[in-house]
Amino acid sequence: MFPQIFTKEFVIKSTDKEFRASLCMGYFSLPVDFLKIVKFLHPKEFEYYFRLEFERRVKSYLTGRYVAKRAISFLTGEDSLDRICIEQGIFHHPVASLPNTTNVQVSITHCDDFAAAIAFSEELPMGIDMERISVDRNKVLETQMTVKESSLLSSLPYSYETTLTLFWTVKEALSKVLKTGLTTSFHIYEISQVEVRDEVVFSLFDNFPQYRTASYILGDYVCSITYPKKTEWSVAVVKDLLQEIEQSMTNRL
Numbered sequence: 697m698f699p700q701i702f703t704k705e706f707v708i709k710s711t712d713k714e715f716r717a718s719l720c721m722g723y724f725s726l727p728v729d730f731l732k733i734v735k736f737l738h739p740k741e742f743e744y745y746f747r748l749e750f751e752r753r754v755k756s757y758l759t760g761r762y763v764a765k766r767a768i769s770f771l772t773g774e775d776s777l778d779r780i781c782i783e784q785g786i787f788h789h790p791v792a793s794l795p796n797t798t799n800v801q802v803s804i805t806h807c808d809d810f811a812a813a814i815a816f817s818e819e820l821p822m823g824i825d826m827e828r829i830s831v832d833r834n835k836v837l838e839t840q841m842t843v844k845e846s847s848l849l850s851s852l853p854y855s856y857e858t859t860l861t862l863f864w865t866v867k868e869a870l871s872k873v874l875k876t877g878l879t880t881s882f883h884i885y886e887i888s889q890v891e892v893r894d895e896v897v898f899s900l901f902d903n904f905p906q907y908r909t910a911s912y913i914l915g916d917y918v919c920s921i922t923y924p925k926k927t928e929w930s931v932a933v934v935k936d937l938l939q940e941i942e943q944s945m946t947n948r949l
Contacts, residue, residue, distance in 0.1 A: 700944060701763070703770050704937045708820060708929040715820045719921075719934060720767035721812040721941060724759045733758040736765060738781035759811035760804040764790060767815035772797055789875045803872050807917065814921060823872030823922040825865040830916075831857045837864050840882040844902075848890050852897065858913065863887060865920035866899045866909045873907060873922050896931050914938045 703720040724730065737745055741761060748754045765777040772794065774780060780794045782802065792802045792815075799818040805811070805826045816822045837860040841849075845863055852859045867885035871877050888902040897911040899920075910931045911920040919938065923929070 700941075701766060702937055702941050702944075703766060704933050705770060706929055706933040708816075708923065708927050710820070710924070710927050715817050715927075716771060717814060717816040717820075717822065717929075718767045718770040719812065719814045719824075719937060720763040720770065721810065721937065722759060722763045722766075723809055723941065723944075724755070724811065725809045730755055730758045733762045736762060736777040738778055740781050740783060744783075756806045756811070760790075760806050760813065763811045764792070764802045764804050764813035764815070767813045768792055768794065768800055768802055771815045772800055785875065787875050787877050787879060789872065789877065803869075805919075810917065812919065820924060820927070821873045823869040823874075824920070825868035825872065826917055826919045827861050827865050827868075828917050829855075829858050829861045833857070834860055837861065840864060840867070842883050842886045845887050848887065851890060852892065854913070858918065862897060862911050862913075862918045862920070863899075865918050866911055866922070869909055869920040869922040870901065870904060870907060874904075894932070894935075896935060900925070910934070912938050914942055 700723045705718045708715045708717055761782055764782050765780045768780050774794050782790050782792050785791045790802050790804050792800055801818050802813050802815045803823045804813045805824050807826045807828050810826060812824055812826055814822055814824045834857055849859050866887060867882050870885050884903055886902045887899050889900040891898045899909040901907060906925055907922050908925040909920050909922040911918060912935055
């Protein structure tokens, strides 16, 4: 039996054009899951994988690459996952390439046994991040909060640790769009506004007003997706996928 994989496609509309994107999320709980993924690696990926030494890095590399390939496959129709190559850019961001396609890119995240990826047109940049909610991380996450963000915490109807984690994922997802990652202060990504609509938290930014982030709570996890502000898409599509995952996990217990 292969790992549980969930994929959804959705349409993002700008003022004069429509774009397709796909989200893939997987739950990998058994060591055998990782061995099954190796055969889907591109030769360049396999060369990199062969040099990995630590089990945690092997796990994140394989699961991240697999959901990314599945997301790209769903978006492009390329059925041979080993023909899709996802290398690292200079800031360790994923750079996708596949035959006869030039403008498809992907954003990847992994946390514990979860891995998720969103594939999109390079014309419409997006970023995704997922983190586990934990009281133990409060002190660390507090160091990344600005005065303005601290004042916004009480405006959300969630526990303190949930909101801290949510703010972190919002800024992490934005950093992936900008391809800066952890190479700059997170205070640059200061959140200026938050609003809850239909159980989805929407965030805006002081220094990057051209972007918006939608955040979802999945049990003990928060998943955030950043996208251009002047676009519209059915965020319920992602919510439905996450609910499907949550139901599947409940059934397994």
